[in-house]
Amino acid sequence: MNEIKEIITPATRLRELAQRRTEILSMPPENARNAILESPQPAALVHSIREEDFYFLIHDIGVEDALELLGLASDRQWDFILDMGMWEKDRISMPDWTRWLNRLxxxxxxxxxxxxxxxxxxxxxYYLYRNIQLAVREHDQDPSDFGEGFHxxxxxxxxxxxxxxxxxxRxxxxxxxxxAFLDEFLFRLAADDHILYYNLLVESQAVIPAEYEEEAYRLRNIxxxxxxxxxxxxxxGIYQPLSTDNFFRGRQKRYPVRSLSGEGDAPFYPFNIMAPDSLFARGLEFLGDWQWHASLRNEFAGLCNRIVSADRQPVEEREALRSVVKKxxxxxSIGxxxxxxxxxxxxxxxxxxxxxxxxxxxxxVGYGKALDLKWRAERxxxxxxxxxxxxxxSFWGEAWLGVIGGLLIRRPLFFDNYRTGVLYREFHTMADITATRKVLDQVIALDELFGLMEGVAFRFPRRMLTWQQLLLTLWARWSTGYDGDRLAMPLSTFIPFYRELWEGSLPSRRISDAARERFLKWLAHAAxxxxxxxxxxxxxxxxxxxxxxxxxxxxxSEVHLDPRHIHLFMLT
Incomplete structure (x- = not known):
């Protein structure tokens, strides 16, 4: 009897290839490499990976360990790798270009x-024009005439x-x-196709570098x-703020159409390394299978790529991309x-x-909230x-200094103070915006308060002074009647004030309510x-x-006071 064979359609093969590609990109890098090389058709599998995903994959594996995959890559993947790897802003980096050519x-x-x-x-x-000097030997010319270094x-x-x-x-x-690269390449080219070798070297001397660089940059941008x-x-332009009023004014809603082809040709990495804890990620999850819609994935990847271009920071490995995704x-989410x-x-x-x-x-809209804080701090x-x-x-103390300092840099950052392992990071939630605004409000209010106070015209000490020291010392001076022309007051004058500050007994005493009332009375009078x-x-x-x-x-105890170890009051 004739056996009935299942007919596998091209569409079925493409779905299987897409599923296998997703599985491989989800693996740890070393496992992904082995899985590709052990597959029945490794070249087809590599070619099915989008250029961006392949670029991040070989960096995760380690480029030197991924040379076999690099050899299997398509011409488009090679083009993308060079476009990403050989440019520094709008200039060609010759060492980086050389490094990638050597790897290929x-x-x-x-x-x-x-x-x-x-x-x-x-x-x-153009590469030869920038890297070699060329001399053509006549039939009766001695090679030594060219000087040292020619071969x-x-x-x-x-x-x-x-x-x-x-x-x-560097x-x-x-x-x-x-x-090493040029020596091997020119040797191979001269042996394989001498006419091409001759033409490349001779024509390289007629290159007009400015014209080439302009055209190469234009084509790369395309x-x-x-x-x-x-x-x-x-x-x-992605950092141009957008107010909520302008967002809704005249902006047309869009209603994406559900894709019948599943994920479609959408990048894997930016979307799939997204942390699930942000409001944005929870919104995508609420959409159900909308989060796998190709248009949303492509839109998210395009936004991440635009941030990479705007920040001009090299993004090669998955962890570097993860920080962009988190941003x-x-x-x-803030928007x-x-x-x-x-x-x-x-x-x-x-x-x-x-x-x-x-x-x-x-x-x-979200970035505009951070910029609003920055502009307010600068004003x-x-x-x-x-x-x-x-x-x-530093007058505002270490914590407030960190917050204000994060707002005064070129692009504002949130002062995390190592709570999540870093000193500064991007704003992640509206709570970050609210906390920063609260500190800024406190600093501005205190600054205005000092401006209203009378008698704050001292020659401020050269050593670090904080607002706590200034406010408390002014209170102590007023309470004791000390009127010296310098801010710091003598310890002997300070001790009676210190004695009246407390209620209760050592070591768990507290500032008395009467002292708090006296402070408030003095501050209201001074301001x-x-x-x-x-x-x-x-x-x-x-x-x-x-x-x-x-x-x-x-x-x-007052008997143990030492001006050298008292940091909240200015004493001599």
């Missing part, structure tokens, strides 16, 4: 020679490798790597734009919270915004009382403000100040 040589030397001759001849002519592969064209483009301190092995990597001048998720006017909106409301409006616009600092008196940002208004506005700040005094000195 190790991966498949015969194919590299063919690829350059058929696809990249103009590029390689030949055909006894007609003599070349000398230049060194001016390579910084030995990349000490770059010259040796370039010499190729990268297809992946969402905009030119810097265009990509940086995008954070500002989109969702701002647009819903809630600090923690429901995943359903987040899903509605994600589905109906472009992620890029939501990102700009305040220019006209602040502290700036007028020449006081550095010419109503005591009730002052108490309401600065309650949390003053409570924290009294807590700091109690934590520092509640167990210290």
């Amino acid at each position: 040589m190790k991966a498949d030397p015969h194919r590299l020679v063919r690829w350059i001759s058929e696809e990249r001849a103009a590029d390689f002519e 030949t592969y055909d006894d007609t064209l003599y070349v000398k490798f230049g060194k001016t483009l390579y910084d030995p301190e 990349k000490p092995d770059a010259i040796e790597e370039r010499d 190729r990268m734009d297809e992946k969402g990597f905009k030119p810097f001048e265009e990509a940086v 995008v998720c954070g500002y989109v 969702i919270a701002a647009l819903t006017d809630r600090n923690d909106p429901s995943p359903g409301r987040a899903a509605m915004l994600i589905r109906q409006y472009p992620m890029e616009d939501i990102f700009r 305040w600092r220019k006209e602040s009382w502290a700036e007028e008196h020449g006081l550095p940002l 010419r403000l109503d005591a009730y208004v002052l108490s309401s506005k600065f309650r949390e700040t003053l409570e924290a100040l009294f807590d700091a005094v109690e934590n520092e000195y509640q167990a210290v």
